[in-house]
Amino acid sequence: MTQCCKHTGAAVFHCPLTNKGVAFTEKEREELGLSGLLPTAVSTNDQQVERMHEILDRFEKPIDKALVLDSLHATDEDLYFRLLTRYTAEYMPVVYTPTVGEYCQRFSHIFRYPRGLFISYQHAGHVRDVIERAPNKEVDVIVVTDGERILGIGDQGINGMGIPIGKLALYTACAGIDPAKTLPVVLDVGTNREEYLNDPLYLGLRKPRSRGPEYRALVDEFIAEARRRWPNVLIQFEDFGNQNAFKLLADYQEKILCFNDDIQGTASVVVSGLYSAMRIKKEKLTDQMFLFFGAGEAACGIANLIADALVSEGMTREEALKHCALFDSKGLVTKSRMDELAAHKKPFAHDYAKCTDFVEAIKMIKPTGIIGVAAQPRTFTTEVLEEMSKLNERPIIFALSNPTSRAECTAEEAYRVTKGKALYASGSPFAPVEYEGKTFVPRQGNNSYVFPALGLGAVFSRSKWMPDGMFLVAAKKLAELVTDADLEQGSLYPSLDDIRPVSVKIGAAVAAYAYDNGLAGNERPQDLEKAVEAFMYRP
The missing domain is CATH 1.20.1370.30 (Hemocyanin, N-terminal domain)
Incomplete structure (x- = not known):
């Protein structure tokens, strides 16, 4: 041994x-x-x-x-x-969503085993010393969070460490990244959650969350020192707030090997589900119109990748953007609101009338699909689902917020109200639904289908960085792996029990993109899929 x-x-x-x-x-x-x-x-x-x-x-x-x-x-x-x-489908909801939300909320009360790095403002100017203390001789993947926007439960401060730990467990279980070469990191920059600041057992800094130059200097120092020690490391940004997530991705995406799973990984798995839905509808993506309930990282990431997919099918970028509309806390995102909109929303501000009611927005825009990513539970009401059924023979209903308590609607509600017509996916797991003699098997639009495989392909090929094209390639490959039998039972994704062979094929496709586009840092093997499979860690 x-x-x-x-x-x-x-x-x-x-x-x-x-x-x-x-x-x-x-x-x-x-x-x-x-x-x-x-x-x-x-x-x-x-x-x-x-x-x-x-x-x-x-x-x-x-x-x-x-x-x-x-x-x-x-x-x-x-x-x-x-x-x-061996029991991936059974334990994934325990290791990650939805249980990881509760794990984070209790983190300071159940903490027993130190794992990863906890980098706070106390280490500013000395992050190198912390990085050097990490026991890992090599690191292929780092998942880092600042704990500001954990799932649908918000600011968790240092308690957000549960997310990197859970994500990296899935990197290994789903895609064979060597656990000895993974490193979870939390940047402790304070928290604005009073219950944690007043909790005597809270393990993080007891100060309001810092922003501005001080915050950015710590993030930049961490990235620089991590890459100094491990030059080929993939850094995955996880659950940063909108204010920082888009900026960090824009600043670093083309400079280092990194991605933001909330923006790009979510987009990849959702677009894959849409490709599967097209097979059932026997229609093209170019024929669809999508209305998002939510306008943050996930919504804009998905909408941008949908636009990329439409451009790949011959549309102009300007035309493609018009196929996605956003509905945020103030209502429909329109050009009349341009002055107040954050930069990531502006490409999706269209010439619509002012609208603050989601059902009215559906009537106005007539979407073929609605995508919930705002962590506002039970917002896909009976009225919403009935209106989508009036407009569409097979309405696309993606209730993607998690944990389960934040879902826009349950699978049972979607199938019952639409009389079995819904093409449904969720962010958290739901049991099979019996409706009028047919059993529907809804599957999660779970990022674990793609982010471990994206990392596998990027790490294997030693890719210099990860263009948006990689995420579209991953979406298409995942959709190809959905069988006709899956579609017949309403499943838009393959079984999680098959996740490792799925990851091999997606990883190989991502690596092929790196080789084909001059991004790889090593030579392409003759049999790429076989080489990727051999590269994977097996217990």
């Missing part, structure tokens, strides 16, 4: 990357001084997985399962990832 440390005896159990627990063979037990420190019988890897699966089945609440998995992650990574890769 390969050890990450030189310890023997009981100290071996403290190295999660190489601890095997009762799976240590008799020979290994003798060599490492473990004889008598473990029960006599040697378990197979399969037996370990099933034992842990049985333990987890004893817990009813997802957050309790998450805590057990957290302990396993900190003590035996091999077993942790064996469990996740």
Whole structure:
């Protein structure tokens, strides 16, 4: 076996990357001084997985399962990832959405095992020292957040660390990124949430969230020092507020290997779902009109990638942008509001009359699809769904906000109100729905279909940066992997149980884009898909 440390005896159990627990063979037990420190019988890897699966089945609440998995992650990574890769669909909602939202809210109260880096203003000017303390000799992927806009639950401060940890677990489970080469990071720049500032157990800075030059200097110092130590690292920006997310992406996208999953990863998976919907409708994307409930990172990222897709089908950019309309907290985004709009909304400000009612906006614009990304629950009301059914034989209803409590509508509501006509996707998991003798199997428009594979392709090819074209390539490849049987049951995405082979194909497509466009930092292998699969970590 390969050890990450030189310890023997009981100290071996403290190295999660190489601890095997009762799976240590008799020979290994003798060599490492473990004889008598473990029960006599040697378990197979399969037996370990099933034992842990049985333990987890004893817990009813997802957050309790998450805590057990957290302990396993900190003590035996091999077993942790064996469990996740075998039961991906079962445990993904525990490791990530929707449970990760509650995990973040409780982070300071359930914290037990340090993981990753916590960089605060106290480290300004000395971030290099913190980066050097990271135990990772190599890092392929960093997921970093400042905790300002966590899922649909807002500012979580340092508690947002649950997001990078969860995301990186999926990088490994779904796309085979070596866990020893991943690093979660939270930038502790304060929080504006009073309940945390007043909580004696809160683990972050007790000060209002900082902005301006001081904030940006810390972010820039972190990026510079991370890339100094690991020049080829992919940095994924995660759950930054709108004010910073668009600016950071614009400033860094063409300079370093990075992307923003909320803007670009979400866009890729949603556009993929739209391609699947076109197969059911037997129509073209150029025939569609989309109305977004929400106008932040996700909405604008999706709308921009839809425009890219339409341009790839022959439209001008100006014409393509007109196929997407935004509805924000003040109503329909229109040209008459141009002076008050943030820069990311302006391309989608069209010549519409003022409208502050979503149903009226639907009647005015006559969209073929509505896409909810505002974290405002139950906003796709019966009236909204009925109006979409009047306008469309097969209305596209994407209720993408998460966690589940923030969903615009449930799968059952969408199918029941539209009389089974809805082409539905959600941000959180919903159970199959029986309606008039047919079973619909809704699947999540879950970023985990694409962001791990995007990272896999970019890391494998040593891509210099990630153009928007990569995200469109990923969307198209994912849509190709949806079977006719999937579509027949209303599933716009493949099963998450197939996520690793799906990731291989998407990763290869992304890597091919890098090679074809002169972005790769290494030579293209003869059999790209086979090489990408061989590159993947397997527990």
